[in-house]
Amino acid sequence: MNTTKQVNVMIGLLFMAFLVFGAYFATEPAREADARDSQAELTAKRGAEIFVANCRTCHGLNGKGQEEGGIAPALNNVAFLVLEQNNALGLPPTPAGEVRNIREFLFNTIACGRSNTAMPVWSERYGGPLSDTQVNYLVNMITSARWDLVEELGKEHDAIQNPPATAKDILVADPSKLSVTTKNCGQYGASVLEFRERNPLTGGAPAPAGGAGAAAGGNDPVKLGQSVATANGCAACHSIDGKAGVGPTWKGLFDSNRELASGGPVKADEAYLKESIANPNAKIAKGFGPNVMPATFGSSLKPEQIDQIIAYIKSLK
Ligand code: HEC
Ligand code: HEC
Incomplete structure (x- = not known):
């Protein structure tokens, strides 16, 4: 009688242990990833x-x-x-x-x-x-x-x-x-x-021809511009919410004043945005500082994709 009870208790305990460890191992990858991120x-x-x-x-x-x-x-x-x-x-x-x-x-x-x-x-x-x-x-x-x-x-x-x-x-x-x-x-x-x-953002993975923008966004130029920008890694350097990044934030960029090293200001209108994206090196000659912005988008993006990105930047007030 006693022994049966003991055996039952043992089985119960083993079962509990199994449950606890089972749950532990099931969540192991997630916990590992969290630990890696916080490290x-x-x-x-x-x-x-x-x-x-x-x-x-x-x-x-x-x-x-x-x-x-x-x-x-x-x-x-x-x-x-x-x-x-x-x-x-x-x-x-x-x-x-x-x-x-x-x-x-x-x-x-x-x-x-x-x-x-x-x-x-x-x-x-x-x-x-x-x-x-x-x-x-x-x-x-x-x-x-x-x-x-x-x-x-x-x-x-x-x-x-x-x-x-x-x-x-x-x-x-x-x-x-x-x-x-x-x-x-x-x-x-x-x-x-x-x-x-080296540029892992453009060199490593050429943007898909025609851009991912065609698929997502329908006909709305702002949405199209957002997906073209996402597909081409602009967000790695430009924040859209005013936070600091490698490059200037896009929030409030349109029509704001940019300072020339040789004495500004220059208005960030459509022509300025187009040049910044398609041919950023040209700006150096006009007195802007050295460029970090990749100079490859003029050839990897279609003109209408650049217009869509500009529509998106304009929308970020
Ligand atoms: C007293 C000024 C000075 C300080 C302080 C200084 N650096 Fe530098 N660093 C330089 C200069 C000047 C160069 C460019 C050297 C050259 O012309 O090759 C440089 C170059 C570098 C480079 C190579 C960049 C490249 O593109 O080749 C790295 C990386 C670097 N520094 C990291 C650091 C880090 C990290 C610290 C802080 C621990 C630091 N530096 C502090 C003056 C400084
Ligand atoms: C590697 C980082 C990087 C990436 C990627 C990048 N940019 Fe830039 N961008 C910059 C930097 C830095 C500047 C500021 C000027 C400079 O130093 O080159 C800039 C400037 C600009 C400007 C002018 C902003 C101003 O305040 O005058 C525009 C517009 C712009 N980038 C658009 C884009 C678009 C669109 C993409 C993606 C297709 C993109 N950038 C990808 C770094 C980047």
């Missing part, structure tokens, strides 16, 4: 903190380099972007070999600095202040283009200074006073160009 968020945030503390002086407050009055090149370069599996853009992930090259390029450049330039040595292995882990945080922030975090943390950081720090306090004004890095620990030279020319 990535955390390391990008640490990278952004280190960037705010050490790199803004030369590379600009938000990594935009000369465009923001920095003396060093922009680091919000799309060439450094690594696309993850199942990214929000629906583009193919960056191949593993390429990821390794980009990470190595960034890691070594940051760790070693760049000889005969003002880019300092950062790795403590060569006498700099940062550990390998910290350099990796920076690499993670740059390859995932988390400039939104840099902006957010930078603003917090500057607001608590007394008086609040301004760009003028932070940016190096006279580069001739900087010391030049002489150390050579096998770093990349300035002539390594292939990374800076």
